[in-house]
Amino acid sequence: xxxxxxxxxxxxxxxxxxxxxxxxxxxxxxxxxxxxxxxxxxxxxxxxxxxxxxxxxxxxxxxxxxxxxxxxxxxxxxxxxxxxxxxxxxxxxxxxxxxxxxxxxxxxxxxxxxxxxxxxxxxxxxxxxxxxxxxxxxxxxxxxxxxxxxxxxxxxxxxxxxxxxxxxxxxxxxxxxxxxxxxxxxxxxxxxxxxxxxxxxxxxxxxxxxxxxxxxxxxxxxxxxxxxxxxxxxxxxxxxxxxxxxxxxxxxxxxxxxxxxxxxxxxxxxxxxxxx
Amino acid sequence: xxxxxxxxxxxxxxxxxxxxxxxxxxxxxxxxxxxxxxxxxxxxxxxxxxxxxxxxxxxxxxxxxxxxxxxxxxxxxxxxxxxxxxxxxxxxxxxxxxxxxxxxxxxxxxxxxxxxxxxxxxxxxxxxxxxxxxxxxxxxxxxxxxxxxxxxxxxxxxxxxxxxxxxxxxxxxxxxxxxxxxxxxxxxxxxxxxxxxxxxxxxxxxxxxxxxxxxxxxxxxxxxxxxxxxxxxxxxxxxxxxxxxxxxxxxxxxxxxxxxxxxxxxxxxxxxxxxxxxxxxxxxxxxxxxxxxxxxxxxxxxxxxxxxx
Ligand SMILES: Nc1ncnc2c1ncn2[C@@H]1O[C@H](COP(=O)(O)OP(=O)(O)O)[C@@H](O)[C@H]1O
Ligand SMILES: [Mg+2]
Numbered sequence: 001x002x003x004x005x006x007x008x009x010x011x012x013x014x015x016x017x018x019x020x021x022x023x024x025x026x027x028x029x030x031x032x033x034x035x036x037x038x039x040x041x042x043x044x045x046x047x048x049x050x051x052x053x054x055x056x057x058x059x060x061x062x063x064x065x066x067x068x069x070x071x072x073x074x075x076x077x078x079x080x081x082x083x084x085x086x087x088x089x090x091x092x093x094x095x096x097x098x099x100x101x102x103x104x105x106x107x108x109x110x111x112x113x114x115x116x117x118x119x120x121x122x123x124x125x126x127x128x129x130x131x132x133x134x135x136x137x138x139x140x141x142x143x144x145x146x147x148x149x150x151x152x153x154x155x156x157x158x159x160x161x162x163x164x165x166x167x168x169x170x171x172x173x174x175x176x177x178x179x180x181x182x183x184x185x186x187x188x189x190x191x192x193x194x195x196x197x198x199x200x201x202x203x204x205x206x207x208x209x210x211x212x213x214x215x216x217x218x219x220x221x222x223x224x225x226x227x228x229x230x231x232x233x234x235x236x237x238x239x240x241x242x243x244x245x246x247x248x249x250x251x252x253x254x255x256x257x258x259x260x261x262x263x264x265x266x267x268x269x270x271x272x273x274x275x276x
Numbered sequence: 277x278x279x280x281x282x283x284x285x286x287x288x289x290x291x292x293x294x295x296x297x298x299x300x301x302x303x304x305x306x307x308x309x310x311x312x313x314x315x316x317x318x319x320x321x322x323x324x325x326x327x328x329x330x331x332x333x334x335x336x337x338x339x340x341x342x343x344x345x346x347x348x349x350x351x352x353x354x355x356x357x358x359x360x361x362x363x364x365x366x367x368x369x370x371x372x373x374x375x376x377x378x379x380x381x382x383x384x385x386x387x388x389x390x391x392x393x394x395x396x397x398x399x400x401x402x403x404x405x406x407x408x409x410x411x412x413x414x415x416x417x418x419x420x421x422x423x424x425x426x427x428x429x430x431x432x433x434x435x436x437x438x439x440x441x442x443x444x445x446x447x448x449x450x451x452x453x454x455x456x457x458x459x460x461x462x463x464x465x466x467x468x469x470x471x472x473x474x475x476x477x478x479x480x481x482x483x484x485x486x487x488x489x490x491x492x493x494x495x496x497x498x499x500x501x502x503x504x505x506x507x508x509x510x511x512x513x514x515x516x517x518x519x520x521x522x523x524x525x526x527x528x529x530x531x532x533x534x535x536x537x538x539x540x541x542x543x544x545x546x547x548x549x550x551x552x553x554x555x556x557x558x559x560x561x562x563x564x565x566x567x568x569x570x571x572x573x574x575x576x577x578x579x580x581x582x583x584x585x
Contacts, residue, residue, distance in 0.1 A: 002377060002378075002380065003377075003378055006374060006377040006378055007378075010363075010366075010370075010374050013365075013366070013370070014363055014365055014366065017365035017366070018365050084360065084361040084362075085357045085358075085359045085360035085361060086360060086361070086362065086363075088327075088329070088355065088357050088360075089355065089357070089360065089375065089418065090378065091327075091329065092327050092350060092353065092354070092355040093350060093375060093378040093379045094347045094350040094351050094378075094379065094380070095378050275324075275329050275330050276324075276329050
């Protein structure tokens with residue numbers, strides 16, 4: 001336990017020192033503010049309140065940015081320490097390999113949580129006050145977005161550890177992380193779209209597609225946020241697919257949570273076999 | 277008293293390479309042992325086995341009676357790898373504090389070891405401002421924290437300038453005087469400057485020597501070089517009398533076994549005024565090391581030189 005806290009605290013300290021936190025916060029904030037500005041452009045014509053619109057576009061942004069930030073945080077965790085020789089020092093001390101990984105995980109999730117809360121929190125407040133206050137319930141939507149983004153980030157941090165523990169070179173781990181990102185948030189959706197277009201009889205769309213959608217943690221995250229917004233605003237985009245989904249509402253987030261647990265376990269297993 | 281490290285008939289085979297063959301080595305409490313060998317001789321492999329990072333193909337290792345890599349064994353051992361780069365963003369103190377916590381050392385230990393390695397002034401500066409010597413001392417500090425009973429140092433002084441190297445060995449000697457065993461590797465004997473109690477030499481994964489330095493020098497029995505400068509015009513007489521080879525028109529050089537040394541020297545002194553100067557050179561530490569690590573090439577050379585005295 002002592003080891004877990006020590007390792008987590010050091011990861012946070014390094015995250016602060018090497019400007020990781022500041023940089024990713026600013027990137028998220030910059031994108032978020034652009035969306036706030038675009039969202040408020042039509043002026044009084046928006047029928048729902050501005051904050052909800054911003055939350056909707058931010059959740060789409062999150063699908064791309066949060067896994068990327070998470071993977072960039074994670075890819076160096078093991079491979080980098082092997083490269084630099086510090087993993088040998090850590091493993092020569094009486095801490096278990098499981099504790100090393102959990103410590104890093106908690107530290108990295110904290111780094112990501114600070115960045116997301118800061119970036120989206122400020123953007124949410126700006127949207128709230130720019131639209132002249134309005135419904136405070138909309139701010140709960142911002143909180144939900146932040147919390148679910150942190151869960152999504154945690155998932156990709158854990159997935160990134162698998163890449164980092166499987167190879168010995170940091171460069172290879174980085175390439176693997178980018179490939180994972182590309183596959184999970186871009187190619188997967190394209191493939192699903194292709195499947196929908198290709199299957200004429202609609203079996204794919206009715207039986208396989210909803211499961212595949214929930215299977216991908218990034219899509220599950222999007223579904224969750226969309227359905228949460230649907231509850232506020234009737235008549236949103238994914239309404240049609242929503243009815244056929246195997247999981248709905250908060251339960252959709254079970255997908256990233258399960259992914260986190262499984263990949264964290266798997267990367268611990270891989271780390272236990274590493275011979276530093 | 278039980279030995280801190282006890283390796284018995286250890287063999288380590290990586291797919292195609294046999295890195296260690298039948299190595300048996302013990303380190304007693306408080307003993308300082310130097311492990312020597314060329315690159316690829318198996319020094320790092322032996323350290324990794326002692327740390328429990330890899331398991332021997334055959335043979336056994338115990339650390340103060342515990343299995344390598346077990347929690348109990350890891351509390352006994354501290355390690356400084358050959359290459360280590362601490363996080364650049366952290367200060368020296370933060371680095372040492374990190375390892376102190378992982379080892380469950382008392383918080384006061386951090387200041388104590390920083391003091392010992394003379395990094396107190398630089399302790400709150402970031403590691404990327406440190407010189408190579410300071411980094412190596414920081415590495416030693418993280419190894420010393422938590423009062424380990426065994427220090428494993430893998431080529432700790434390679435790349436250091438002679439002054440930093442000497443300073444580093446003084447630190448290690450001090451640690452060893454306080455009862456901590458030290459097993460350190462190096463790829464030369466001269467680097468050590470005879471500071472260790474015992475020297476073990478690995479050649480291609482085999483232990484070819486293990487003993488106190490004086491004993492190894494004795495065992496190698498390398499020839500002693502005697503150079504005689506003759507008085508003007510007397511070089512031929514001197515040469516005829518003591519043999520060896522003429523190296524220029526005034527000097528004669530010969531190699532002889534240690535047991536013959538006094539006999540030859542008395543013969544030289546018998547030449548009286550015909551000899552102007554005598555220079556006797558014992559084999560250097562490097563020559564002793566090369567003798568063991570190169571499969572006795574020196575021995576062949578000794579065979580070539582006739583000792584006709
Ligand atoms: N993980 C490994 N896989 C394959 N061969 C290895 C591995 N580690 C070391 N070796 C080989 O074992 C031998 C000894 O290496 P090492 O212990 O690093 O030598 P030293 O530290 O004395 O320079 C070398 O031939 C090296 O190539
Ligand atoms: Mg080595």
